[in-house]
Amino acid sequence: MRWVRFFEEVGLEDVPLVGGKNASLGEMIRTLTPLGVRVPEGFATTSEAYRYFLRENRLEEAIARELSALDPLDPKALQGASRRLRNLILKGAYPEDLKEEILLAYRTLSERAGEEALPVAVRSSATLEDLPTASFAGQQESYLYVQGEEDLLLHVKRAMASLFTARAISYRAHMGFDHLKVALSVGVQRMVRADRGASGVIFTLDPDTGHRGFVYLTAIFGLGENIVQGRVGPDQYYVHKDTLRQGYKALVAKRLGAKELTLVYDPEEGRLKNRPTPPYLRSTFALKDEEALLLADWALRIEEHYSGKRGAPTPMDIEWAKDGVTGELFVVQARPETVHAQRAPVLKVYRLLARGEVLAEGLAVGEAIASGRARVLKDPKEMDRFQEGEVLVTETTNPDWEPIMKKAAAIVTERGGRTSHAAIVARELGVPAVVGAVGATRAIPEGEEATVSCAEGEVGRVYRGRLPFEVEEVRPEALPRTRTQILVNVGTPEEALKASLLPTDGVGLARMEFIFASHVRVHPLALTRYETLPKEVRRQVDELTEAYRDKRAYFVDTLSQGIALIAAAFYPRPVLLRFSDFKTNEYARLIGGHLFEPKEENPMLGWRGASRYYHPDYKEGFLLEVAAVKRVREEMGLKNLMVMVPFCRTPEEGMRVLEAMAEGGLKRGEDGLQVYVMAEIPSNVLEAEAFAELFDGFSIGSNDLTQLALGLDRDSERVAPLFDERRETVKRLCALLIEKAHAKGRKVGICGQAPSDYPEFAAFLVERGIDSLSLNPDALLRTVRVVAELEARLGVS
Template sequence: MRWVRFFHEVGLEDVPLVGGKNASLGEMIRELSPLGVRVPEGFATTSEAYWHFLEHNGLKEAIARELGELDPEDPKALQRVSRRLRNLILKGEYPQDLREEILEAYRRLSEEAGEEEIPVAVRSSATAEDLPTASFAGQQESFLYVQGEADLLLHVKRAMASLFTARAISYRAHMGFDHLKVALSVGVQRMVRADDAASGVIFTLDPDTGHRGFVYLTAIYGLGENIVQGRVIPDGYYVHKETFREGFRAVVYRRLGAKELTLAFDPREGRLKNRPTPLYLRNRFALRDEEVLLLADWAMKIEDHYSKKRGSPTPMDIEWAKDGPTGELFVLQARPETVHSQKTPVLRVFRLLKRGEVLAEGLAVGEAIAMGRARVLKDPKEMDRFQEGEVLVTETTNPDWEPIMKKAAAIVTERGGRTSHAAIVARELGVPAVVGAVGATRSVPEGEEVTVSCAEGERGVVYRGRLPFEVEEIRPETLPRTRTRILVNVGTPEEALRTSLLPTDGVGLLRMEFVFASHVRVHPLALTRFETLPKEVRRQVEEVTEAYPDKRAYFVETLSQGIGLIAAAFYPRPVLLRFSDFKTNEYARLLGGHLFEPKEENPMLGWRGASRYYHPDYKEGFLLEVAAVRRVREEMGLKNLMVMVPFCRTPEEGEKVLEVMAEGGLRRGEGGLEVHVMAEIPSNVLEAEAFAELFDGFSIGSNDLTQLALGLDRDSERVAHLFDERRETVKRLAAMLIEKAHAKGKKVGICGQAPSDYPEFAAFLVERGIDSLSLNPDALLRTVREVAEVERRLGIG
């Protein structure tokens, strides 16, 4: 055939002939099908066929004339020209030879499928598309469930005409492409019937931070347009590449999405139709773990192949679907990711200096902060109302919104997830976005100044008014190297991916109770003793854990995923996890907790830390914590995870805790497991030699050490003015611990607040030879420089 190529006949070298999308499909069928990657067969009209069509209808001159006089920054003129050019193509007639080849290829495709006329997807593929520097994603149009010869011919023309949508013209102008040097190939692909199954998007990096250690996969029910257009919030799954390749096949982290709508083909009306997703399906994950792992395996194979082909690491953006009738998974297309792969490694740390009234919140896209006047729009036709530098607030976006989005200081949408259209474009434009901000079009006042913050972990917030913030920009290679190891404190999985990109030696404090509160939310004993709970409490716990008949499994899986994402983000750097250190009043606030916690006059000095772990009233809860750690290390393969025992009053307590850990299958030294102890009680310092016999290292908890050294309750406002970690008493205890521990060959770090707040305290510890400082992320860059200066002055490093 002259004007048509089957996918298996083309590869990446054929981008000028069949465009980026179709060349990529051919490459995968040809090179990756033998490795198990499934791609639906199909064919493509060539770029020569496109020029043949234009010549046959005398359209090249008209296109050149219309576009030569166009100002792409004039929205109304853009719409007018777009309409005229598309109408010219739609009214054009097929050259007879092109028409016959398209129909012949369709008949062959149907015959191979064993049907008379199969349903197909008709997708546009421009010759300047899916390049490493410009994706053109969503610029041209695709059509699903096209069936029959007449319908196919109509939609091939519609796909060619979509080269001249307003958004496509605007994008080419913005990216510097000559309109008359870009041709359009049309891909015709066997339809994967995901209507009653699932579909989604895969990135071979984290799409928000650019972290390359993960495959990030999203899934919804029905056809994939809903996820691309941002109409729904999808499920999200993280798979860690390095441990996966080492043979540990585990989903490290899962996030349940709302999946509000399901897009399906309605045969009675002959069109695609959205319907509400039933609640029982919304509360389930759309994919089984084994399906996620199979898709992740394919994604890594695709990334490896394209990286080898291009001669450099090439993160990929992949669309997939599951066929309802057969249950088979397929890759529908793959393109190079074009946002993070083009960035130079510069750290930009945004800090909001003052918080205000919250108007809306959702998922943060990016990590920046922006301010502007809020403009609430319902339709892209209202673009005349939007001014440069305003904050766009709308229900959802699609490619028609892009001329507006390019002018926005920030973007807020009520619907959509991290792979929605709004999120993808916001990343490409480098502006912060808050997606899935339910009710934002009503709660954010039209015309009022707002601050959009995406610098608070996973949570994106719209505040009333213009709030002060600062931003520090630094190249990692310019930071000085220090002898003292610089670690970071991490509280939640959501902040781990971003924080892990900072130049640190690992995590010095991961607080298990933070993961407890944000992810598990249920008291451990309410799960181990579920059947004994009062009826109303049992109902509340069941609402949270209904997907788990075994309530213990809910705890272990949920906690291990939160911990696992953090350990994977920093892998292979060490991550030191502190076992739960809630006080009794804090445990009581967990669901069902009031049934199991005593009321104490001073919880700060009561039943906390090590004393709980071996006590018969909590031991079974601690064994669940142990099981979660084992799952992270043994099933996920994240052996960089180490553990730490808090508030261990005596060496005898330390022995009892280690015995319970061993009972749960977690033994110090096995598989390289280190067990550290917090040094936050004067007894930890005064009996340091005895504690050093039991544990691999110490971490100073400066808050509690100060409290107990000075004999004050840090929760009491009446004595708060006396609380100061820089007191000579506290400094002497810290120096004594370092000396005693080093004499026993054990290392000492600090994970308390003091080094982050007080540079002089950090300097004192470095002078005394401390091995590591674990800092809050916002203090890290400043403290690294200060530590380097102290070491230079002391002549060490």
């Protein structure tokens, strides 16, 4: 046929003929379907067919005249020109031979499927789209559940006309593309019954940070438009690429999304309808773990194939669907990811210098901070009200919002997740966005100054007023290399992806208790002794663990996922995880904790750290911690994870902890497991030789070591002025530990606050030969320079 090609007849070399989307579908069907990747079959009208249609209807000159007189920055003019151009095409008549070829291809596709009139998706595919430098995602229209010959011909014409939507014209003008050199191919693809199943988006990198070690999946029930348009919060899944390639079949992390709505096809009305998702489905993951892993495997195959074709690493943006009738999974689109692929390797570290009243919170997109006057809009037709540099606040966005979004200093939406339209466009524009900020349009005052911060981890915040912040910009290759290992302290899993992109040698301190507080939230003994809980506490536990019959499994699953995200982010660099180090009053604040924790006069010096792990009143809780670490190392394959024992008062206590670990299946030295001990009590220094016989290394906790060496309660305001890690007593203890540990062949690092706060303290430790400094991320760049200069003066290499 002259004007039509079946997908299996085209590949990536045919972008000028069938556009980026259709060329990609053909490429996958030809090369990846034999490897198990399922792609629905279909056909495409060619770009030549589009030009033939325009020529036969004498539309070329009229289109050229309309565009030559257009100012794309004038919203009203843009809308008017778009309406007139689309009407020109919609009023055009099909040349008879083009019409016959489209219908013949549709009949063939229906026969292959064994149906008289196959339901299809009609998707536009421009000849300048899905490029490595510009995605054109969402610029033209797609139509789902098109059925019958008349309906098909109507929607093919509508797809051609969508080349001139206002957003598409604006996008091409913004990207510098000649409107008249772009043609449109229309893809007609067998419809996957996702309205009865599920759908979602896959990135073969983390879409926020650009970390390339993960496959990131989202999933909802029903058709995928709800994700793209940001109407719902999807489930999220992280799969680690390296360990997946090694054969480990385990998700690193998954998070349940709200999935508020389900988009379905109503056959009686012949249209798509959004319905509230039933509560029992909202509390269920849209994908089974094995399905998410299969899709991740397909995504890796797609990325590797496209990287080979392009001769360069090519992260991918993929759409998938699950047929609710057959249960089959399909890839329905794949395009190169264009945001991080084009971004220069520059580290921009944003720091908020003051905090204020929080007006709204949601998911942080990007890592930037911006301020501006808040403009609350309900509809893109209000674009005349929006001024350059304002903060856009709205319920949700779609491609019609893009002319406004390009002027925004920041974007805030009440709905949506990390793969919603607002999130994708914000990344492409390089502006911070807070999505899923429930109630933002009511909470953020119209016309008042606001600061949008996405530099505080996973949670994005909108503050009242214009707050001060600073930005440091560094090229990683410009940073000096040091003999002293430079590690980073990581508080929560959400911080790990961003922190792992810093030029570090790994993680010197990951705090398990932070994962308790932010993810698990339940006291471990409230899960091991669930049957003994009072009714009200059991109700609170049930709210978090309703999907688990075995309450212990909730703890191990949730904790292991938090740990694994940190270990995977830094893989294969070492990650040193400290077992839980809450004090009794802090444990008591977890759900059910008050039932199991004693009241202590001085919790700082009480039942904490190692003394809990082997004690009969907590040992069963510690064994859950051990089980989570064991899962991360053995089932997920993250052997770069090491562990550390805090507040270990005596060598005998250290031995009892190691015995408890071994009882739980975690044995020092087995499968390369290293176990460190915190050096935060003077006894750890004075008996360092004995501790060195039990542990693989030491990590100085400068806060507690200073407290105990100087006899200070660091929580007391009265003696706070006396607290100083730079006192000679503390420095002598640190120097003595380094000397004793090195004599025993053990390494010493520091993970306390002091090197981050005081560069001169870091310099003292380097002079004494410390092996590693673990720093807070915001102090890392500054301290690296200090260490490099000192090592140069000392002649250390």
